[in-house]
Amino acid sequence: MPNTPEPPDTPEKLDGRSLDLRAQRLDALKAVLPEAFDLDGNLVQDKLLAALEPVSYEATDDIPTFGLGWPGKQQAFAAAGVPTTATLRPAPDESVDFDTTQNLLIQGDNLEVLKTLQRSYHGKVKMIYIDPPYNTGKDFVYPDNYGEGLDTYLKRTQQKDEDGFWTSTNSETSGRKHANWLSMMAPRLTLARNLLRDDGVIFISIGEDESANLRLLCDEVFGSENFCNTLAVEMSTTSGPKTVNAQQGTIVKNIEYVHVYKKSLQFESNPRTPLFDSIDAYDTHYSIWMHEDGTLGSLSEAMMHNDLVRKDVKKFGFEKNGKFSIKNMDKLFAVSETAKAFVKENLSKIASVDRPPVSAEGESPEFGRWETFEADHRVYYLTRLENGKLRALMPLAMNYRTSDDYRPRFGRTVIRGDLWKGFHQDMGNVAKEGGLSFENGKKPIRLISQLGKWATLQKDDIMLDFFAGSGTTGHAVMAQNAEDGGNRRYITVQLPEPLKDKKNNCIQVTLDDGVVCETIFDLTRERLKRAGRKIKAEAGLNAEKLDTGLRVFKLDSSNFTAWNGDPAPSEGELFERLEKLADHTVPGRSESDILWEMLLKMGLPLDLKLEQFTVEGAPGVHFIGVNDRTRVVSTQPAIPVAAFEALLDTPPEEGGPPAELVVLDSAFEDDTARANVATLYRQRRDEDGKPLCNLKVV
Numbered sequence: 001m002p003n004t005p006e007p008p009d010t011p012e013k014l015d016g017r018s019l020d021l022r023a024q025r026l027d028a029l030k031a032v033l034p035e036a037f038d039l040d041g042n043l044v045q046d047k048l049l050a051a052l053e054p055v056s057y058e059a060t061d062d063i064p065t066f067g068l069g070w071p072g073k074q075q076a077f078a079a080a081g082v083p084t085t086a087t088l089r090p091a092p093d094e095s096v097d098f099d100t101t102q103n104l105l106i107q108g109d110n111l112e113v114l115k116t117l118q119r120s121y122h123g124k125v126k127m128i129y130i131d132p133p134y135n136t137g138k139d140f141v142y143p144d145n146y147g148e149g150l151d152t153y154l155k156r157t158q159q160k161d162e163d164g165f166w167t168s169t170n171s172e173t174s175g176r177k178h179a180n181w182l183s184m185m186a187p188r189l190t191l192a193r194n195l196l197r198d199d200g201v202i203f204i205s206i207g208e209d210e211s212a213n214l215r216l217l218c219d220e221v222f223g224s225e226n227f228c229n230t231l232a233v234e235m236s237t238t239s240g241p242k243t244v245n246a247q248q249g250t251i252v253k254n255i256e257y258v259h260v261y262k263k264s265l266q267f268e269s270n271p272r273t274p275l276f277d278s279i280d281a282y283d284t285h286y287s288i289w290m291h292e293d294g295t296l297g298s299l300s301e302a303m304m305h306n307d308l309v310r311k312d313v314k315k316f317g318f319e320k321n322g323k324f325s326i327k328n329m330d331k332l333f334a335v336s337e338t339a340k341a342f343v344k345e346n347l348s349k350i351a352s353v354d355r356p357p358v359s360a361e362g363e364s365p366e367f368g369r370w371e372t373f374e375a376d377h378r379v380y381y382l383t384r385l386e387n388g389k390l391r392a393l394m395p396l397a398m399n400y401r402t403s404d405d406y407r408p409r410f411g412r413t414v415i416r417g418d419l420w421k422g423f424h425q426d427m428g429n430v431a432k433e434g435g436l437s438f439e440n441g442k443k444p445i446r447l448i449s450q451l452g453k454w455a456t457l458q459k460d461d462i463m464l465d466f467f468a469g470s471g472t473t474g475h476a477v478m479a480q481n482a483e484d485g486g487n488r489r490y491i492t493v494q495l496p497e498p499l500k501d502k503k504n505n506c507i508q509v510t511l512d513d514g515v516v517c518e519t520i521f522d523l524t525r526e527r528l529k530r531a532g533r534k535i536k537a538e539a540g541l542n543a544e545k546l547d548t549g550l551r552v553f554k555l556d557s558s559n560f561t562a563w564n565g566d567p568a569p570s571e572g573e574l575f576e577r578l579e580k581l582a583d584h585t586v587p588g589r590s591e592s593d594i595l596w597e598m599l600l601k602m603g604l605p606l607d608l609k610l611e612q613f614t615v616e617g618a619p620g621v622h623f624i625g626v627n628d629r630t631r632v633v634s635t636q637p638a639i640p641v642a643a644f645e646a647l648l649d650t651p652p653e654e655g656g657p658p659a660e661l662v663v664l665d666s667a668f669e670d671d672t673a674r675a676n677v678a679t680l681y682r683q684r685r686d687e688d689g690k691p692l693c694n695l696k697v698v
């Protein structure tokens, strides 16, 4: 997203057409009856009639349901529930460390991709960050055709038409601007919610065009009780061309928003890490001096007892009748390094007055003295005010730490609230981040890192971004792992949207190492590769353990012909069919394509590390082992019945689930072999009649 659109730098064009009388009348009507129009600016007959009804002040039960409505809403939500037959095909040539990495980049329309991930990642993702198109009218909004989502996508990606295959922006004049955008977001958010863990959280960046609508949509999808907050992120200052507009009275844009929703209350029972901003001014509430003998004095007195500080107080003219007033602390700090050093050395002795813990009621510190009190694994310093009230003392040490600012500083800090200042400084450098530029709303790494820090992304949690753009999220995850030795993983999804110039012509971009990019997806991949290489090179001793690889998958039609072109089946039918499928694989698909589709549809994660092995008694049959209990035979034809016998004899683990064998239908030599294996399968049962080894046929 353009973060904050700049004022136009060319004069506006005059409209050469004659006056549009209808538009003029509608404008006049809108001026007196705005309530008769929907959010997209269309006149709604019912609303018009309702607005002209005689006013009644009598209470009525006939109140329409409160909430967000738009044309196409029902269809949009229903779209989330239509299962897809699509698959994700591995692209090892475009990957880095394909066999070992746990980081994923998926090319495709995110609605279809989110559907393909439902089995494998249901309830597994700790944090989602997305930065969708802000619907400024200039950005591309993918037009879903729900009945044939995958088909539309494939046609667009595989047959370049004269428009350059993706042309549509969602302009105001379409009369469906907001409705289209909401219909695009609703099913995606619904599917995203399913992927979140119960203690998970989603962050959504948005501009003012859709911020209010998105809030209401999220209330519906995630539940208003799960709304955490909306962050206001300072992305620019009023400078440059904005100054001129501001001087003319326009309130120019400086902020973007991030809506934050948790999956459930469980998010709150997990640790969250507060963020801190530095503050330069001295907070004069910190004026109490805690003497070691348990008595209390003032900071200004203690400062005057220090020869060096007293000298500076005198030298800079802050001494009055041999005393120093704390009110002058800021001014003294501005000129005296000695005073600053004195405070820094005595952080644990300087304090302000705070509320005492409830459990301290009944303790008996005296006025003018302090004493310690322990509760909840913490030490409190208690005192009593002159009026007898119990209070805790807050040592300055608690507020001195390294800030989370653009340039982290050690010093006094305040806990950050919902105002996230200073990201305009990152924006100055953002073009260079990741080693390539991306003009479609690239976000600073620090923003995503800090969201992850607050959400307390643990060492091997998954972070998902299904509007990946230049891949900042993946970059932030790798950078965080490099910093603390974590093993967090990322899943990023990006459409192969063609790169375009300002005149909307498709272009190619050649990167400094000669790699040619035609789509945004190409840029995402290249940035993640570059970021990974750089992070690894700078990681020193930790480089070995650090996963900076990238496993690429691409959305495509199923490898099994029987699945393609079918009207979408219900979920039940889909998996019933999976069991019955014959060996019709699409020509040109590789063994690896088929294997990964089998794994995906079994609900196994896409970051699996696979091994090839054989089993005693089944010579010549090569398996892909997902682990030592799950064995998949992908394209290998004609497994002898004797080999099946050995495989089905795999005993279950003590107390554990049975082993699993997954084969293609073509693995049977013929119908007789299929019938014989079926008999064997019925025989190999434990005392309760359960199979020793589960056989699944694809």
Ligand SMILES: C[S@@+](CC[C@H](N)C(=O)[O-])C[C@H]1O[C@@H](n2cnc3c(N)ncnc32)[C@H](O)[C@@H]1O
Pocket: 001, 108, 109, 110, 111, 131, 132, 133, 140, 141, 142, 438, 440, 441, 442, 443, 444, 466, 467, 468, 469, 470, 471, 472, 473, 493, 494, 495, 497, 520
């Ligand atoms: C604003 S950009 C994200 C920028 C990103 N946060 C960054 O730091 O680079 C939004 C991205 O979403 C992509 N996108 C839009 N619709 C999509 C869809 N249906 N599926 C996948 N990606 C989509 C666009 O191509 C664009 O790259």
